[in-house]
């Protein structure tokens with residue numbers, strides 16, 4: 446189990462993280478979410494032992510993770526960290542990069558292992574390509590495969606799909622997370638994109654104003670967002686009579702007390718997002734088709 450207790454940290458004077466505590470069971474995936482600058486990357490670096498804490502402790506099972514004051518080499522060997530800015534060896538092939546940390550003693554095993562990882566990150570056809578010729582997204586996939594190569598117990602992924610295009614993203618996420626689940630690898634993912642984690646994380650923490658402001662399952666946080674920041678992670682929402690109501694929970698009905706005037710319809714694929722005025726405030730709701738501007742509609746809040 447990962448156990449983070451009362452962690453506080455600052456680079457200079459201003460606190461970046463204050464009194465952060467959470468736990469994660471082995472084999473689980475934790476999503477770390479928060480706005481840009483909220484300290485997600487810093488938290489991952491601290492978990493990796495890159496800096497000394499101002500206060501608090503980090504334990505993996507019964508091993509304490511300590512910073513550079515106590516360790517010559519950053520990063521315990523049971524842990525791998527894929528930074529937002531991944532560093533690969535540009536002049537060697539994808540396969541060689543993935544195999545960097547694998548022993549040459551059993552060449553056949555090494556080759557099989559590399560092939561397995563190439564399949565997980567969908568790079569088989571690029572196995573012999575030099576890394577410098579790859580796109581940003583392909584490099585990111587090489588970095589992910591390399592992190593998994595030596596079967597770490599725990600991986601820290603910082604915005605792991607940020608460079609990967611939408612064509613590949615969906616299948617890569619599925620493939621990567623099912624691989625980690627199968628291998629019982631504990632995973633911590635920092636992201637600002639709900640689709641990166643919502644289907645895969647068992648737990649989610651939210652960082653805001655140096656503090657951990659929420660810690661729950663993605664489902665619980667979605668159903669009962671404690672504030673606008675949490676709601677905004679999951680999608681478009683409104684505040685009606687002080688309550689957070691997602692755009693997909695506002696429905697057009699024949700008659701209700703909520704009468705709105707439609708302004709604009711935005712095509713979203715399987716629905717339209719409708720912008721309207723309700724009691725002098727802008728609201729958004731989802732609807733199966735376009736609605737003419739200036740139309741009057743009655744809205745109802747779907748509490749499901």
Ligand code: ADP
Nearest residue numbers: 456457461479480481482483484485486487488
């Ligand atoms: P996030 O990953 O959520 O965008 P970061 O952890 O990168 O946030 O940054 C948190 C805060 O720490 C920001 O205010 C950022 O400017 C600051 N920060 C990050 N790295 C450093 C550093 N190496 N030195 C000083 N300040 C830093």
Ligand code: MG
Nearest residue numbers: 485486529603
């Ligand atoms: Mg970051």
